[in-house]
Amino acid sequence: GEDVEQSLFLSVREGDSSVINCTYTDSSSTYLYWYKQEPGAGLQLLTYIFSNMDMKQDQRLTVLLNKKDKHLSLRIADTQTGDSAIYFCAERDGIKAAGNKLTFGGGTRVLVKP
C-alpha cells in the first residue's frame, strides 16, 4: 500500500529558512499536498503540486518535487514564530477513478526559536 514518511522534528531560528522533507512510495500519485496543523485545530491547506511539475512557489513557500526519487520538500522562507506547528505531507492516489483518499505522513513538528 501507499506509505508517506516524514522526519519528526525540526528546530529553526526566526528569520532563517525551514526545509521539511517527505518521501512517498506510490508512483501513481497525482497530487501532493502540504497541510499545517496548530494545536487542537484542524488541517490548513498550505499548498499543493501536481505530479507533472517539479517546483511551485507561493509567497514564502516553495515546493520541490523529485518524482524519480519520490521526494517532496517544503521550504519556508523567513520563518516566523507563527510558523511553529505540525506540517503534514499527503499524497493522492491517481489510479482508481473513485479513489480520492489522501495518505498522510506522520507530520513534522516545526519549532521556531526567537
Place this chain on the structure above:
Amino acid sequence: DTGVSQDPRHKITKRGQNVTFRCDPISEHNRLYWYRQTLGQGPEFLTYFQNEAQLEKSRLLSDRFSAERPKGSFSTLEIQRTEQGDSAMYLCASSSTTAGGGDTQYFGPGTRLTVL
C-alpha cells in the same frame, strides 16, 4: 466564504455509549470525507461520499461505525458501543470536482472524542 464546520468540537462519553458527529461541508462541494487522527499521528482515511453516495470505506471503519450523507449536503458519523480505542480527533473535509484546484480537500476543525 464559510469553511467546513463540525459539531460538536469536543465529546466526552463513557465506554459503550453511542455518539454522533455532524459535518457541514463548504457550500456546493460535492465530495465529503471523514478521517481519524490519533495523538501524534497523521490523519487516516475512513470513508468518502460523492453527493449522497458512499464510494469508499477503509477497513478501519468497523461495523460499529456508520456514516451517512442523506441529501448530499451535511454528513453524520455515528459510532456505536464506543471503546477507549475510539478516542481520537475525527476530521471532516470537503472538495469539489467541478471547481478548479484539482479536487483539493479542505478540512474542518475536527471533533475530539474522549471515551472514558
